[in-house]
Amino acid sequence: MPSAESDVVELILRDHRRMEDLFRTMRNAEADRAAALGEFAGLLVAHSLAEEEKVYPALRRYKNVDDDDVEHSVHEHGEANEALLALLEVEDTSSKEWEEKLEALVTAVNHHADEEERTLLNDARENVADSRRAQLGEAFAKARAEHLDAGCGSVENVRGIVASSGG
Template sequence: MSSDTDVVELILRDHRRMEDLFRTLRNVEADRAGALAEFSALLIAHARAEEEKVYPALRRYKNVDDEDVEHGVHEHQEANEALLALLRVEDTASEEWGEKLEELVTAVNHHADEEERTLLNDARENVSDERRAQLGKDFHKARSEHLAADCGSVENVRAIVESADD
């Protein structure tokens, strides 16, 4: 199966891109604001596409743990809250910005690591190549739609965080 369509590979590719962006965000010489804008859009589009297309499908497989799916949604919310806190800091050179960045890094890396060890391994073992390819197409389409809709804007991130608090 092509790594361009396998949902597991597409999710892993996003996780690796987020790690690259964290390196840029930690670099005081870099365009931190630009990297944060890309990161914010990627994180939101990625999580939304997982929650809309991937997680509901994985729930139907008996060897994929529902609790892992629920936990993934909860961790997306924690990452969104950490992202919003960082987006609210205006000075990218400030100590506060650095602190909020590390909170975001911790939340996202914890989630990505856990998701890779549980849900993605389960999907690789229990979901057919054809189904993973279809999920990959669905994930990619949803992700692209969110990116096109400027999903990483501070206003949108705030709305997502507030709606989850309800």
Template sequence: MAATKDVVDLILQDHRTMEDLFRKMRSVEADRAAALSEFADLLIAHALAEEAEVYPALRRFKNIDDEEVEHGEEEHEEGNKALLALLEVEDVGSDEWDEKLEELVEAVNHHADEEERTILNGARENVPMERREELGAAFLAEREKQLAADCGNADNLRRILKD
């Protein structure tokens, strides 16, 4: 369980964990398939929890741009497509796998960087800590629910992309 309840800090912690998992997926010394599986679950649970609990609440605060929130959701879809493409590569560590991994890294890092600069800084400036902690609890609950449901598997990802 995370020490913080602030939704901004929780989201940032997930972003740093994703960066660590990218390093493992790039390393020939690591269990790259296991790192991918862990990453897939985290990315999907994280994005679904943001879209269900965080983004709708942030839309209600002035000075948090609706367009930035909508753009964040579009970038989740781009990340999901890149993740599915990587999950569908059979030979872990092949040239194709490395290529799809780099496309995923680029999509997710672009989104995380943009989200941190726009949405999360807006939340820090405009959302009271008490509300950020309420959102953090809701974010964690939804994230845990998704993780328990094995949300990062390719079949679930295909369902999400169809919706």
């Protein structure tokens, strides 16, 4: 079994748990919500792009991984990016609007993470060899780091992603 440091399934799950932690911080009126959102935006965008570039194309090659689940996940990334952009564009982190947009983002991301964990990630655990999951983990981690280094969570970048996906 690949280590938790290299298994693509474990790396994706770790990001999902970090996103949940950041949601808790963003819901806390006493916390630095803007800083948490900044970290969250980078993480969400880097995570989604790395999945779409490195993980999903590989999973499509396995007959026991449902292509429809892959397509659905890509669609849900688009919805999450739209919700993220809406939150990034709210200037006052103490406003009711900010809290409403946050909840829309939480709903979109949690729905996607839950579905992805029950479908694609379980399929990957069952059908993809440990060595291949480790290779995918390395590719995912590298792509994710490159996107983070490039500032992928900036409002300008998220705006461009949403615009290019027809959102």
